[in-house]
Amino acid sequence: GSELDFSILNSFDGILPTQATPTIDTVSFSLTSLSVGALQYTQQSVVDTVALRRVDNPVTNDGSTTDSTVLERNIVFLIDGNTPAGLGITMQEEVLINMGTFDRGSDNLFVNNMVPNTNNIERVDFISTGGITAPATDLDKIGFVIFERGGNDAFKIAAITMIDSDPTMFSFGTVVSVVDTNFGMGTNIDTTVFNDTDGMMIFTSTDVPAQALSGVFISFQELGIGANQMFFGFALTAADVGTDFADFTMFPLDTSDMTAATSGGLDLVASGAIYVPITSSVTLVGPASFPEMNSTNNVTYTLSLASTIPNPTIVTFSLTNGTADNMDYTPFTQTITIPASTSTSTVTVTISGDTVPEADETFNVSIAAAQTTGTTSIQATIVNDDFPTVNLIPGTVSQSESNTAFVYTVSLSETAPTATTVTYQTQDGTANWWHRLT
Numbered sequence: 001g002s003e004l005d006f007s008i009l010n011s012f013d014g015i016l017p018t019q020a021t022p023t024i025d026t027v028s029f030s031l032t033s034l035s036v037g038a039l040q041y042t043q044q045s046v047v048d049t050v051a052l053r054r055v056d057n058p059v060t061n062d063g064s065t066t067d068s069t070v071l072e073r074n075i076v077f078l079i080d081g082n083t084p085a086g087l088g089i090t091m092q093e094e095v096l097i098n099m100g101t102f103d104r105g106s107d108n109l110f111v112n113n114m115v116p117n118t119n120n121i122e123r124v125d126f127i128s129t130g131g132i133t134a135p136a137t138d139l140d141k142i143g144f145v146i147f148e149r150g151g152n153d154a155f156k157i158a159a160i161t162m163i164d165s166d167p168t169m170f171s172f173g174t175v176v177s178v179v180d181t182n183f184g185m186g187t188n189i190d191t192t193v194f195n196d197t198d199g200m201m202i203f204t205s206t207d208v209p210a211q212a213l214s215g216v217f218i219s220f221q222e223l224g225i226g227a228n229q230m231f232f233g234f235a236l237t238a239a240d241v242g243t244d245f246a247d248f249t250m251f252p253l254d255t256s257d258m259t260a261a262t263s264g265g266l267d268l269v270a271s272g273a274i275y276v277p278i279t280s281s282v283t284l285v286g287p288a289s290f291p292e293m294n295s296t297n298n299v300t301y302t303l304s305l306a307s308t309i310p311n312p313t314i315v316t317f318s319l320t321n322g323t324a325d326n327m328d329y330t331p332f333t334q335t336i337t338i339p340a341s342t343s344t345s346t347v348t349v350t351i352s353g354d355t356v357p358e359a360d361e362t363f364n365v366s367i368a369a370a371q372t373t374g375t376t377s378i379q380a381t382i383v384n385d386d387f388p389t390v391n392l393i394p395g396t397v398s399q400s401e402s403n404t405a406f407v408y409t410v411s412l413s414e415t416a417p418t419a420t421t422v423t424y425q426t427q428d429g430t431a432n433w434w435h436r437l438t
Helices: 093-097
Strands: 003-008 012-017 034-036 039-046 049-054 074-079 104-106 121-133 143-149 155-162 176-178 187-196 203-219 230-237 273-280 282-285 289-291 296-305 313-321 333-338 344-352 361-369 377-383 390-394 408-412
Touching (some): 093 104, 093 121, 104 143, 121 155, 143 155, 176 203, 313 344
Antiparallel strands (some): 003 012, 034 039, 039 273, 074 104, 074 187, 121 230, 143 203, 155 230, 187 203, 282 296, 296 344, 313 361, 390 408
16 A cells, blocks of 8 residues: 554654655664673674464464465564664564564564464574584583563573474474573563554554563573584474474464463564673682791782683783882782683782791782672782890899899890780799799
């Protein structure tokens, strides 16, 4: 037709002529960071193909078409402020899912028996045609993130271990079930759902108030992918599908959005990328005090990662003066690389020990990295272990019995940095206490 009916929440309702060129304020979300526990992740690569496996069902093939091919119905959502015109008329779900932006996605992806937002998609294949080779280590830390609007729809996922020209002949690995409690907290967005029931005309289906855009991380290890194994992506299905992912033409046709355990209401967003941790949180471990010793000696500090990752971790290690200076230790700032798949690295600090009595002295140890947690700085104390010799010098060696005192002088071999306490006592010789020896 020559007109397109649509509405945008908090904008306007109306009829937009196809030749019109309105100014549209669009909102685009892209992923800036992703964390799983103590690890910070980056997107490494994206599959090259997203294929929607469709099957006729009583709702989408209701007699309105005599075409023997399966109707390509697209039900999508956009964040409020965006319009279908900003994305093009087709709004193909496989395109939206693989665009890498988070302001749009598929609505009720696997629902096949509920009007009006009923679809006919039974399986979504995220395919890497050239294959993906898993690394030898850290398979529990590399994986995929499935993003969803609402963060409450169950689904199943399995690795694609073999592809074929016939998608019903694909082979799959371990089937993993994901439930609503597996999703993260996310961030709220307001969206509008659009539906092109006949594959051509887009209309507004519903306005959806704030729902969380959230995700769940699924590792290679959880998908049963082994060290150095080649596989070809992954597939998603509704939660009510069994463990046989291959023949999607036999999947249930009564999947609704009403029961969490068997829900098909996945509102899929920007999935299909492999995520690899780029940083793990680093903690500084080492002594806060230690003896000075009498010659040059070493003290060791450890940089400890919360978890090993498949990439090197760069840490800046610094020593700065407190009351100690470069006569007492060797200060420096150094960039330390913790190798991939390694959890720790050590740094040696040189202490310039001597035999001079002096006060305890301090210097500061600190680290800086992309991610730190726990202890990031330590004030280290060099504990003095040198003390002057105490000498007892008698003032007189004999004295008459006239209630006069023997005078003794206590001296130190050299000046002490702190007060020196000396304990003394007398002991009987031929004189004893009743001779008034005190």
